[in-house]
Amino acid sequence: MFGDLSALDLLQAVTDGLLFGATYAIIGTGFALIFGVMHKINLAYAATAIAGAYISLAFAALLPMPAIVVFLIAAIASGAVGYLVYITCFRFIPTTSPLATLMATVGMLILIDEVIVHETDGMPQPYPALFDNVMIEIGNFGLRGDLLFIFGLSVVATVALVVFLYRTRLGVATRAVAQQPVAAQLCGISVQRTNATTFIMSGLLGGLAGAMTAAAVGTLSPLLTLPITVKGLIVTVIGGLGSIPGAIIAGLLVGMFENVALALRDVQERDLYVMLLLFLFLAVRPMGIFGKSAARD
């Protein structure tokens, strides 16, 4: 089965996959955050992330700046787009119509994608790489510097998110709304504002992930949104609905699995194996890694 793949190549594939999986972990965390708080799916989320990366690119074209600033701009812009998605798709649609919200986010996904296509004439844009050709080499085994940085950045982002959720008043409010919106409201928490904050937070994460994906791939294209959306959903399901640690582990797992499948087979078959992994989880553990068993009927 492994063909002429040596143990070292396999280790290399696993490591690269784990490092790249960090972006999936971040995207999955964003989905999980929104799902955890609002119990709704935001299908425009990956589009938000890509939109943030595009906006940062527009700023980078205006005046030269270091790549890390571009990343930060991407995160902030994506937070703003996330707020816009909240306003257009969640704020005014009654909670009793979850399907309408779902459809509105699909509309928003199409809208954001088309705005990008319209502005860039559908051409993929080069994205500034962080460190070109930085490799940490140990014999034949190498670590790509940019992937390592991306991994580090996503660890920082995750820690920041956990600190926000567990150490700040707004984080407590967010968790309260997630648990029991009516009770939270009775305690004087504004549900609308908390939900909006959740969207901004997940937008910040998404923008970071969008920029990281673009930096790792080297180009930014509106074609990225659909695969990222599907991958993000798969990560959320494998990790367990609304579970942030689950999303992180599942993201790393999917990234690793995908890269190993890529090394063993080829590009066309890669996604098929990810689907198989999903089916395996749905069959064996339908509630995901950290999900509650109540998710199953």
Next chain:
Amino acid sequence: MQFWYGLAQLIGVHTILGLSAYVVLQTGQVTMAQAGFFAIGAYVSGMLTTIAGWHIVPALFIGGATAAAVAAIAGFPALRVKGLMFVVATIAFGEAVRLFWFNFTYQVQQGAVKVGPQGGEGFKQIRFFPANGWTDLDRAIFILAVMAIVMAGVWWLDRSRAGAVLRAVGEDDLAAQSVGVNLTAVKVSAFAIGGFIAGVGGTLYSHYTTHIEHANFGVVLATFAIAYPIVGGLHNVFGTLAAVIFIQGFLVEGLRFLGDWRNLLFGFLIVVAMNVSPRGFVSVYRDLSPYWRRRVYGGAIVTVVLVLAGETAANEIVAAVEGVLGNTGLEYNHMAWIAFIVVMAGWSWSGLAAAVRLLPAGLRRLSALLRDAVGGSAVRRPRKAA
């Protein structure tokens, strides 16, 4: 007229696809697998008519039945999960079906050409309609007739006890279960019925385009399938039809003259539609007073009349202009007409009423006459004298 026959076929096929998702959505499951069932119907019936030489009517049933059988088999494991899990599981299922046809080749020599599905190249030459000398009008009538039968069937299902059970499961499955409804049986049957309808739609689709390939049946088509009933509303089947006319007739075909801007407007108008009518078009219609309801039918009839008259008139105008100026390169664009008329009359009749009020008195008189003719209202809102 060619264009209108084409549009009628498109609307018929997409309405059937939308109704297949409608049945499953009644049970509260957001299915992204309908494009997969649609693909199964399209390929299976295509093979029956081209390779086995069947007539389309039996092929329609076998295409639907195959899709229903696959749906029933896929339904048992897939329906064990709910909500987001179900969405993701059905996306994965749809993609798996698409990838199956991507890798499926079965070709037979027929005369000078080889027919049958050919993997990534797609399935060409599904020539049942042209080979049997069906005109565009025949096809449009056939497809609309099948659509009408399916609509009537789903409408009857809605009214029947079975429909009540489906809705009960959709509203609150725990409550339904506690009054003795077998959830798995209900959900799997709804899935199978949805699969059958999607298979029938797929059959019509493959025969009307004559060339299908795996890329036609991706996540985008699956999203369209659920978009129709959600945008239209889950109260009754006419919402799905209205939404197909809105999305395919107006947003996709009608706005073609806008070029690139059409795509921008598409997503935007979906967002607007969901904010304005979160429970679908049908619920908006239901909330109207009888006065405005009559205006909605009136609007629909006026739209059809104006579109047909408008096309002839506009062709005359273009011909007259070209007669004077020679070939100007001016081209009559039906789409501009539909866009204008459907926006004003069909989708938002009150918009037309408002515009009419702004027009000079003579025109207002004319429109009042027209409205009386088609609406025939007894209740007239008092108007200021002109």
